Amino acid sequence: MAETCSCTCNCDASEILIFPCSGSSNVGQIANQAGVELTKAGVGKMFCLAGIGGHVDSFIESAKGAKRIVAIDGCPVQCAKKTLEHAGLTITDYILVTGEGITKNHDFDLQTDDVKKICDKIKANLGDG
Amino acid sequence: MDIKVLGPGCKKCKELEKAVHKAVEEIGVDAVVEKVEDMDKITEYNVLMTPGLVVNGKVKVFGRVPKHKDIVRYIQEEM
Numbered sequence: 001m002a003e004t005c006s007c008t009c010n011c012d013a014s015e016i017l018i019f020p021c022s023g024s025s026n027v028g029q030i031a032n033q034a035g036v037e038l039t040k041a042g043v044g045k046m047f048c049l050a051g052i053g054g055h056v057d058s059f060i061e062s063a064k065g066a067k068r069i070v071a072i073d074g075c076p077v078q079c080a081k082k083t084l085e086h087a088g089l090t091i092t093d094y095i096l097v098t099g100e101g102i103t104k105n106h107d108f109d110l111q112t113d114d115v116k117k118i119c120d121k122i123k124a125n126l127g128d129g
Numbered sequence: 130m131d132i133k134v135l136g137p138g139c140k141k142c143k144e145l146e147k148a149v150h151k152a153v154e155e156i157g158v159d160a161v162v163e164k165v166e167d168m169d170k171i172t173e174y175n176v177l178m179t180p181g182l183v184v185n186g187k188v189k190v191f192g193r194v195p196k197h198k199d200i201v202r203y204i205q206e207e208m
Binding site: 015017045047048051057058059061062065066 | 176177178187188189190191192193195
């Protein structure tokens with residue numbers, strides 16, 4: 001009988017780690033929500049960017065083994081990209097939310113279509129679209 | 130030395146447990162390797178995903194089965 005997995009491991013989707021900037025603007029939160037949705041869809045696993053920024057050894061060590069590292073930045077400040085690079089991690093896939101025609105503001109009423117747009121773009125980049 | 134492999138029992142968790150035993154044997158360290166399958170206990174280690182490897186209370190890595198040389202290194206770091 002095939003073994004089924006009910007745990008939280010990387011057996012299925014992962015080895016694709018997703019790092020949203022989760023910044024305090026609409027685009028930061030769109031990035032965050034895209035990370036959540038992609039994880040729920042089994043595309044990859046959302047990972048704690050704060051753990052990387054805090055130089056938590058086990059977080060960095062664990063991220064090093066990922067086959068793909070997806071960074072989602074909300075705006076051109078590129079906090080996710082810079083945090084990952086500072087920790088010596090290599091980004092394989094990168095997306096900038098404002099680069100997809102979504103304007104930065106501080107309205108947290110996120111548009112479902114905007115989140116979907118980012119998710120679709122990442123899926124396409126990963127060959128999962 | 131106290132080594133814990135965190136994971137409820139899927140393929141990668143079992144792989145990690147096997148790999149840890151191999152590393153312990155190779156190094157020749159006196160270690161107790163315990164498999165932790167209770168999700169409540171696993172959660173206490175603050176790992177984002179399993180499998181996880183804890184050596185002397187320190188979380189070394191999680192979410193993947195590390196290479197043999199890395200498992201050896203994680204153990205040696207605590208010797």
